[in-house]
Amino acid sequence: MTATAALVAALALLAVLAAVNYRQRKQNQSLRGQLEAAAAELQHLQTACSRLAPAGVVQRLVSDRSVTGEAAVAERKVVTALFADLAGYTAMSERLEPAALAQVLNGYFQRMSDAIHDNRGHVSTFLGDGILAYFGALQPNPWQCDDAVNAALAMQKSMREYNVELAREGLPALAVGIGIHRGPGLAGLVGSRQRMEYAFVGRTVNLAARVQTLTRVHRQDILVTEALRAEIDARFELAPMPPEIVKGIDEPVVTYAVRARAETPGAAR
């Protein structure tokens, strides 16, 4: 009787232990699942963030546990800034339904971003229907000036192709005006505690934006400054434009229209 009771007690104890063990394993499994889901979510978040700021900056922020960014991710650099703006958008926006307009705009942004990216540029921000991109901001790039002008020519070509598609759908043609300048500035994460962005701050960006406004004055698609002209490949066919006063700059700004790029190596301007 005593032996049976002991056996039953032992079996009961074993059953309890097995149940506890089972429950613990289930709990561990659930916790592991949660941990993996959290890790996957973090990875997804990091991937999403890399669309908003350069991957290196995101990685540094994550690894530095920095909330505000601040000085650790800002540095002085010489960068080439490209500023592009859409002509014909206002007229189109009055004609189209919001959904169709958004579709046209997204098509434009995608094509322009691809042209910039293919030429090693980085789209910093979309400003209304404008695009601000940098060359040489994320990594050292001794060929940044040629890359920027090649990107501008690729954007122009892509715009022509897009206009064929728009015409097929009965939509009016768009045109893009592009200003490019090269110079020093501060590259890094800037902004407030609530909102930060990777940006390049300084006169270089302002001048690129002003030069872009001159594309309408001179009726040209692509304009570059004297600082850029001095650096780019002689195979780019340039035409000098009359100097113009622009807002915020004391001296008249000399610009050159970019027409094309000759294919023969060593062709001189």
Place this chain on the structure above:
Amino acid sequence: MPTALESIDWESCLLEHHSDRALESYARKKMGLPSPTIGYFAPVPWLARAQVDLQPTYGLLMRLDPDVVDLVALVVSQENACRFCFAAVRALLWAQGMSRARIRELEHDLTRADLPTRTVAAMAFGRSQSRSGPSEARAANDALSRAGFGADERRELVFAVASMDFLNRVHTIPAIPVRPVERIPDQLHIRLMRPLIARIMRSHRRVGRAAPMDRAPSHPYTRLLGAYDGSPIAPALGRTLDDMWASPHLTRRCKLLMLAVIGRGLSCEACATEVGAALRAEGLDGDALGRILTRLDGPELDPVERIVVSFARETIWYEPATLQRRARGLRERLSPQQLLEAIGVAALGNGLCRMGGMVLDAA
């Protein structure tokens, strides 16, 4: 076991696998295990052998802890977005006994995973040298000194990082298939053989012994090899360079031009000086070289040189899928051997210039 890089786009492989028993046996003899990828590189033997000969933990390091080097390899592969090498290093860590949970912890938060200060400093240096190049890795190099790394250890670390920069490009540019290596820890037979694999690896990984160079280093990179005099790194790297120069698929001038472009992109003064001198010896004057390096083109270049000079700059900073698509575009313009050799020269150049920028320019 999904890896942190599985979301990285990866094109289909550009190369064909060739079975080459001599090369396979060479890899097995040196590392104890078969190399699943060496056959892809068989048409250019120096490149296939370099992937075995330049593995730091197989007798090239005299001072650095191999466990630290493994973690640095993980960081550098992550930084270079090399899915193949990242999965391979994870598999290696797992095979050596590291748990999956620990590997996951390391890859999600490498710098905060309760690691010793020295290990963290070494990993930060690896990340910096690969991400920003030598010009911006100097602060991380100073941090290594503060963490107690001596000059010889730092030089070894520079080589270990450069070696991963080389291997990452060798596997990324031709898009070597990643799924088989990513699946290694999930395969039952591999899991069963894990203790045996760990044992084989331990028996083949070894500390390096002081080794004189077989012969005086040939120009260029004389100074770089000289900086490693006495270390087994110098003869191993010297042999790889000699084999690379002797390989017939691209001309010596073509290879030098690729190295010059990479040196310019990474601002390695020491490499620029020596490679420039070697190009002058090949009959290219300084002005012409200056023009070529500024424009990545010039009337002095022959058709193959024009192609590989542009390609070389693509390998300095890149996104894998973009670079793989550009490399694919070269298949119609270069022979398979030329393409493979161009990949090898570009990959080696990226490692060498990162080494030169740290070891020579910073000195």
